[in-house]
Amino acid sequence: xxxxxxxxxxxxxxxxxxxxxxxxxxxxxxxxxxxxxxxxxxxxxxxxxxxxxxxxxxxxxxxxxxxxxxxxxxxxxxxxxxxxxxxxxxxxxxxxxxxxxxxxxxxxxxxxxxxxxxxxxxxxxxxxxxxxxxxxxxxxxxxxxxxxxxxxxxxxxxxxxxxxxxxxxxxxxxxxxxxxxxxxxxxxxxxxxxxxxxxxxxxxxxxxxxxxxxxxxxxxxxxxxxxxxxxxxxxxxxx
Numbered sequence: 001x002x003x004x005x006x007x008x009x010x011x012x013x014x015x016x017x018x019x020x021x022x023x024x025x026x027x028x029x030x031x032x033x034x035x036x037x038x039x040x041x042x043x044x045x046x047x048x049x050x051x052x053x054x055x056x057x058x059x060x061x062x063x064x065x066x067x068x069x070x071x072x073x074x075x076x077x078x079x080x081x082x083x084x085x086x087x088x089x090x091x092x093x094x095x096x097x098x099x100x101x102x103x104x105x106x107x108x109x110x111x112x113x114x115x116x117x118x119x120x121x122x123x124x125x126x127x128x129x130x131x132x133x134x135x136x137x138x139x140x141x142x143x144x145x146x147x148x149x150x151x152x153x154x155x156x157x158x159x160x161x162x163x164x165x166x167x168x169x170x171x172x173x174x175x176x177x178x179x180x181x182x183x184x185x186x187x188x189x190x191x192x193x194x195x196x197x198x199x200x201x202x203x204x205x206x207x208x209x210x211x212x213x214x215x216x217x218x219x220x221x222x223x224x225x226x227x228x229x230x231x232x233x234x235x236x237x238x239x
Contacts, residue, residue: 040187041195042079045239048072048200052090052232059218060094060106067091070234079139079185080120086145088112092228094214102163105156106215112177112206116145120184132187140184149177149208153215166220170212175226178207185236200234 050070056063068090076082092108120141129135153171183202191197206228211217213226 040079041238043076046072046074046076046082046084046198046236047239048074048234048236050200050232050234052230054090054092055229056092056094056108056214057227057229058094058106058214059101059222059224060096060214062095062097064093064095066093068230068232070232072234072236074118074236078123080122080141082118083116084118085113085115088230090230096158099158099160100164101216101218102158102160102165103155103169103216104158106153107156108151108153108213108215110149110151112147112149114145114147114177114179116143116179116181118143118181136184136186141182143179143181143183145177145179145181147177147179148174149206150174151213151215155215164218166217166222169216171215173210173212175208175210175213178209180205180207188235196238198236198238200236202232202234204230204232206230 048071050072052068052070053065054068055065068088070086070088072084072086074082074084089111090109092110094106096104118141120139122138125138127134127138129138151171151173153169155169155171181202181204183200186199186201187195188197188199189195206226208226208228210226211222211224218224
């Protein structure tokens with residue numbers, strides 16, 4: 001009887017700290033969740049800077065990835081709806097590897113500015129995120145923008161005087177710019193404040209309604225318009 005009682009006491013002595021620890025962890029987890037979401041800045045001004053890589057969709061067979069720099073200012077009405085302005089300063093390049101065109105390379109240093117609207121998953125589907133990953137899922141968005149893009153193209157002569165070209169080259173022009181994008185926002189907690197910074201990774205597709213986005217038209221019947229993609233990451237400061 002004594003041995004049985006001692007065993008029960010030992011079991012209770014072992015189980016009690018485990019139960020207390022589990023209870024503490026569950027309370028801590030609930031508190032951490034409350035603490036994580038309780039002071040989020042759900043609206044206000046956002047200023048961002050970032051960098052990305054561009055890829056030209058072109059008549060050229062090689063389109064190297066080139067750098068672009070991004071600056072933005074947005075106003076968030078909610079975490080899932082914002083309107084803003086974005087500027088880009090970057091390079092887009094195409095290379096003719098088969099010596100088919102009059103110009104073997106087109107390097108375009110461009111400047112663009114667009115006004116955009118973004119709608120997140122949470123705008124359409126309301127659910128309670130219980131961790132950082134689900135918060136990023138809820139804040140994943142699709143967006144569209146419009147503005148203008150200015151080209152400054154350097155063309156490299158291929159040496160093939162019979163290379164394909166129609167009309168005169170156009171190296172400088174300002175054309176309408178229509179953007180479509182998808183991305184998300186990821187909070188960077190406890191960086192110079194409880195909720196001051198967030199990351200904005202995104203993929204963007206841009207359409208330019210011009211036949212000379214490469215700097216020239218390859219053939220009279222060409223219907224190709226200017227298209228480029230950019231993958232980028234920006235850091236945004238929350239006011």
